[in-house]
Amino acid sequence: MSERLVVIGSQWGDEGKGKITDYFACRADMVVRYQGGNNAGHTVVFDGNKYSLQSIPSGIFNPATINVMGNGMVVNPVSVVAELQKLHDRGITDYQLFISDRAAMVMPWHADLDGAYEAKKGDSLIGTTKKGIGPTYSDKYARTGLRMGDLLEPEYFAERLRGALDVKNLELRMLGLKEYDFQEVYDQYMELAKQIGHMITDTSDLINGYLRRDDKRVLFEGAQGMMLCCDHGTYPFVTSSSPSAAGVPVGAGVAPKWIDNVLGVAKAYCTRVGEGPFPTELFDQRAHDIRERGHEYGTVTGRPRRVGWFDAVVARYTGRLAGIDNWALMLFDVLSGLDKVMICTGYELDGEVITSPPSTISRLARCKPVLIEMEGWKEDISGVKNFDELPEAAKAYVRKIEELTEIPVGIISVGPDRTQTITVAETLRKW
Ligand code: IMP
Numbered sequence: 001m002s003e004r005l006v007v008i009g010s011q012w013g014d015e016g017k018g019k020i021t022d023y024f025a026c027r028a029d030m031v032v033r034y035q036g037g038n039n040a041g042h043t044v045v046f047d048g049n050k051y052s053l054q055s056i057p058s059g060i061f062n063p064a065t066i067n068v069m070g071n072g073m074v075v076n077p078v079s080v081v082a083e084l085q086k087l088h089d090r091g092i093t094d095y096q097l098f099i100s101d102r103a104a105m106v107m108p109w110h111a112d113l114d115g116a117y118e119a120k121k122g123d124s125l126i127g128t129t130k131k132g133i134g135p136t137y138s139d140k141y142a143r144t145g146l147r148m149g150d151l152l153e154p155e156y157f158a159e160r161l162r163g164a165l166d167v168k169n170l171e172l173r174m175l176g177l178k179e180y181d182f183q184e185v186y187d188q189y190m191e192l193a194k195q196i197g198h199m200i201t202d203t204s205d206l207i208n209g210y211l212r213r214d215d216k217r218v219l220f221e222g223a224q225g226m227m228l229c230c231d232h233g234t235y236p237f238v239t240s241s242s243p244s245a246a247g248v249p250v251g252a253g254v255a256p257k258w259i260d261n262v263l264g265v266a267k268a269y270c271t272r273v274g275e276g277p278f279p280t281e282l283f284d285q286r287a288h289d290i291r292e293r294g295h296e297y298g299t300v301t302g303r304p305r306r307v308g309w310f311d312a313v314v315a316r317y318t319g320r321l322a323g324i325d326n327w328a329l330m331l332f333d334v335l336s337g338l339d340k341v342m343i344c345t346g347y348e349l350d351g352e353v354i355t356s357p358p359s360t361i362s363r364l365a366r367c368k369p370v371l372i373e374m375e376g377w378k379e380d381i382s383g384v385k386n387f388d389e390l391p392e393a394a395k396a397y398v399r400k401i402e403e404l405t406e407i408p409v410g411i412i413s414v415g416p417d418r419t420q421t422i423t424v425a426e427t428l429r430k431w
């Protein structure tokens with residue numbers, strides 16, 4: 001039987017999944033994205049070069065690795081072609097990429113509608129990436145959407161496109177937006193099909209073929225983070241998919257039994273882009289310092305990220321929901337230099353202390369973090385190679401997270417480069 005690893009974000013996205021996935025992708029035979037689309041912004045740094053990926057899996061830099069965009073994704077063919085072009089321009093030309101024929105396809109009007117819906121929400125806007133992710137998933141579940149496989153059958157594609165435009169143009173007109181001409185969209189997408197059509201296939205078959213083989217390693221790459229999960233996150237300030245390990249079976253077309261080694265990627269502190277409650281958020285100089293040291297600006301939108309303390313309430317919650325086996329604790333070096341560091345252990349809500357997030361954002365917005373204060377450390381730890389070499393205060397911080405979440409820290413990242421990674425867990429060292 002193959003070896004598997006699921007890498008998921010356990011906070012509000014941007015935890016550093018790109019680096020971790022890339023770290024394991026070097027040894028993976030296959031890397032699979034199973035949800036989300038080009039709303040993700042995965043940064044991968046190696047050999048001193050920085051690459052930013054949106055919808056393409058992080059295994060793309062290794063010519064021997066098969067990269068799969070699974071059926072649970074929303075795929076924007078315009079963006080895929082543009083991303084590939086950018087990679088080509090930087091000399092990344094040797095790769096293997098496959099796209100599920102069942103993946104929902106992002107159409108040009110989806111981004112327009114995303115922007116228009118946001119504009120109508122006024123102060124209660126979600127702060128989406130405006131890539132059309134929500135509207136594409138809405139159409140998928142309304143069963144009116146188009147799928148990537150449709151591109152391979154021009155007549156069927158034309159029929160689906162006509163049906164979609166009949167309804168969409170009405171909606172676009174009502175909202176005062178530009179309507180789309182059938183022929184223009186048809187020609188544009190047929191042109192895109194010429195460029196990426198050969199990559200579109202039944203990826204579930206491909207993945208299952210690898211899962212059954214003893215000599216294969218399959219990595220499932222989550223995007224966003226568990227607190228942005230449409231079911232379990234801070235609804236409605238969430239994305240429209242399930243970034244959990246539980247999203248893998250449906251989104252990749254594999255049986256749940258294959259999901260057994262889940263790595264929860266968590267920053268050593270917390271960040272959030274977009275709107276929505278964030279109980280441990282900091283508003284003072286410390287937020288500014290962490291933001292600058294951690295380069296906390298959105299990869300996709302460039303927006304400054306909101307910054308807060310590590311939230312063990314969130315970590316316990318996502319650990320339970322996704323069955324996280326180990327943490328990958330990211331950007332640990334960013335905390336160096338603070339006199340004191342804090343961890344949130346519970347929320348005070350209307351005079352009571354709770355240890356799991358409430359279901360509504362109205363209650364979450366009233367939650368005050370219950371914080372414990374720990375000694376900080378001054379040393380630069382970006383060159384540390386082993387856990388034992390870390391300053392005592394830093395070790396105590398890691399141990400406290402393990403104690404509060406009852407999940408071991410398997411990896412500690414002390415810098416953006418692949419080499420700045422301390423692998424503590426034996427199982428992960430072997431992977
Ligand atoms: P959408 O996914 O574009 O619909 O945006 C919904 C929410 O998810 C917004 O708060 C976005 O900022 C957030 N979001 C979407 N993708 C990412 C990501 O990759 N990292 C962090 N936040 C994200």
